[in-house]
Amino acid sequence: MSVATATAREERLLGLARAHGLGMIAEKVLARERLSHDDGIALYRSPHLHAVGALANHVRERLHGDLAYFNVNQHVNYTNLCNKLCRFCAFQRLPGQAGAYQMTPEQVADKIRAQLGEPVTEVHMVAGVWPKIPYSYYLDILRAVKSVRPEIHIKAFTMVELDQIAKTAKKPLEAVLEELKAAGLGSVPGGGAEIFSERVRRATYHLKISGDEWLAIARKVHRSGLRSNCTMLHGHIETPEERVDHLDRLRRLQDETGGFQTYIPLSFHPENSEMADVPGPTAVDELREIALGRLLLDNIPHIKAYWILMDIPIAQLALSYGADDVDGTVVEEHIYHDAGATTPEVVKRAELVQWIRDAGRIPVERDTLYNVVWSADPELAPVGRPAPVAI
C-alpha cells in the first residue's frame, strides 16, 4: 500500500471519528495504543454505528486483512441437568423435569458416529453442571468421542464445568486437567463467563462461580498448556461500565497467559427463560459488541461472530465490524435454541463459504487451534500452516 493512500485512509478514519467525538480514541487506535476504561465507555455510548465500526474494522484488517475463518464442527450437549439455576437460561433441567436428559458415553459416541460422513474437525462439548455425575463419566465421554473419530479435536467443558469436575474428582484442577488431556481433551471453550460483575451475578446467576473463580480456572487451563476461548454474555441487565470491566479483566489475564485464542460476545436470548421480559440485544447492539471486543482486546488474536446467536445477516456484517471468525457448521445446537434462537441448527460448509464471500472476505477453514485446513487464497493463508496474524 502506498504511504499516500494509507494516510488518506487514516485521515478519513480520523475525520469520521472526530465528527462523532471519538477523535482521541481514533488517534490511539492508529498508534496501536491500548484503550482505557473511559475509551470503552465512550465507544459504547456513541450513537454512530459507522464510526465505531470503522475503527474496529481498521484493527481487524490490520490483523487479518480480508481473511475470515470458519470451521466444520458439531456440538454435543451431553446433559441439561444443572444446579446453577441461572435466570437467563432456558436449557437447564432438574432430574424428573420434562425433557431432562443425560447421554451415556455410548450415546455421545453415536452423535459422533452420525457425522462420520462429514468433514468435521471439532466437537464442541458443553452442558449443564450436575454434581452427581461421577468423575469417570467425563473421562469416558472424551474417550468415547476419540474411539469413534480419533483425529477429531475435542473442545469441551467450560470453566464452570471444570470447577465441578475437579470438585467431583476431589483432586486439584491441575491434576484433573492432565487426566482429561490424556483422555482426549484438546482445548476449552469460552462459555460460562457471563458478566464478571458481582452485582449481576447476585441478581441472575448467584449459584455459578464468580468472575474471579472463572479467571482463576482459565489461568490454570492456560498453564496446563491448553488454549481456551473467552466470552461475555451481553444484552440483559449489565451496564456498559460492567462490560468494559469484564473485557479489561480478560485483557489482563491474556497479558499474563496468552492462552485465549478467541473472544466471543454472546447475545442474551430471553425467550423461555426467567428473564423473558428483558428485550435482549438488537442487531446494532451485537455489532457494537463485536467492535468493542476488537478494539479493547488488543491482545486476543480472534473475534468471533457466533452466527447461531447473531443470525446470518448480522454475522456476515460483523466481518466488517471487527470479527474475523463466524464459528462453524454446528450440528445440533440446543442451549440457544431452547432459548428461542430461530437460526438453523446446522449449515452446510458451502453455505458458510458463500456467506463469507458475499461479505467481501476470503473464507479460510481452520481447525480449532487455527491451523489452516482449506483456504480460498492459499497464498495469503497457506493450507497446513497456522493462521497468519499480524498481532
Added chain:
Amino acid sequence: MQQAPAAPSATAHPLWNAPLASRARSGEVARELERIGAKVRAGRRITPEEALYLHERADMLTLGLLADHVRRAKHPEPHVTYIVDRNLNPTNVCITDCGFCAFYRRPKADGAYVLPREEIVSRMQELADLGGRQVLMQGGHHPYLKSDWWCELFTDLRARFPQINLHALSAPELDHLSKLDKRPVEDVLRDLIAAGLGSVPGAGAEILVERVRTIIAPKKTSTERWLEVHRRVHEAGLRSSATMMFGHVETTAECIEHLTRLRDLQDETGGFTAFACWLMQPDGVPEEHLYPERKTPSVYLRMQALARIYLDNFDNIQTSYVTAGLKMAQVTLSYGCNDFGGTMLEENVVSAAGCFNLAPIQKLEHVISRAGFTPLQRNSWYGVVDPRHPQLQRGPDSGAESRPRAFAKAVKA
C-alpha cells in the same frame, strides 16, 4: 487433513458477490473510489458507470458510509418513519403466471379466491380500530374483475373508512384493467381516482429490463409500459412508490439500468415518494428450479445502500424487513434507509413464500430506537402524523397537498 474442495482462483471470482476490502485500499481502485465518493459527498449525481464501479469495488463500510451520508443530508433529523397499514389482497386469481410468485392461483384452481365484501370490510374495520392510515390493496390479474368492480369497492370503502388511504393497484394491475376495459389507462385512472384511489404501490417492477422480464415474467407488463403507467399516475395527480426485486437472473448492470429508468422518470414527473428493494424469495415458488440459490443478506444490503447513493432525486428509501428480517432492517437504517414501510398486519404475498418475519409495532419501534432514531408514524405521502409527537408534524397531510410536478404540467396542457 480433510479433503478440501477445489479452491477458486484468487484472481477471478465467479461466486464473489462482493469485492474485497484489501483491493479497495490502494492504487487506482482507491483513487477512483475516492473520486466517486467525493462526488457523492458533494451532493452530485453519479453515472451508471460510477454506480457499477461502486458496486464492484467498494467494500461494505465504504458503501455504508456514503449511503449514510446521503440519507443524513436528505433527513438531518434522526427520525425513522413507518405507516400503520395492512395488506389486503382481494383476489389471488391471476393469469400472468409469474414463476417467482407463490401467491397466485389460476382461475378455478384449488385455493383460488375472491374475498367477499363482508370479509374486506371486516379486515378494514380491524385496521381502522388499530388507527391504521393505509391499506395496501393488490392482488392477482383476475380475468373478469374490471375497473368498475374496483371503483365500486373503492367508493364503498372510502365512504365507510374515510381515514384510510387506498394505496392500491400496482402498475401491472392498472395495465391489466386497461386491457380488460379496452380503454386507455388514463381513463381507468380517472374513474378509480374519482372512486377514491389515493396512491399507487410500486410493485410489479421486478427488474425493468426486457431481457430479464422475458425470462421471469414474460406475460407481465413490459418495462416501457410499467414506466408509462407510473407516468400517467403522476400526471393524474397521484404519488406512487417504486420497487426492485433482484437476486435472480439479472446482472448488476441490469439492476443499475433499472435504477436509472426510475431516476429518469422521477426527473420527469417528481411523482415517486419512495424506493424499496428486496431479494427474490425462491422457496416454494412455481418455477423454483429456474432460480439460483437464495442470495445472502449482504448482497441485499449492498444494493440497498447503492440505491440510496444513486437515486438522488428520491426523498425516501424504505427498508424491507418482511423479506430481510427485523435485524437486517435495523442495520439498513445506517445504510441509507429512512423509512420502515408499513406494519403489514397481513402479508399473504410474501409469507406464502416462506417468509414469516412479520413484526408487531412495538418490536419495530424498539429496533428503530436502539439504532439511535426516533420512530414516527406517517401517512401515505410521507407526512409525519404521529399523535405522540404533534410538534413534529410536517409534510403533506393528504394527496391533494402532495401533487407531483407532472400533475401541474398535465393540467396546464
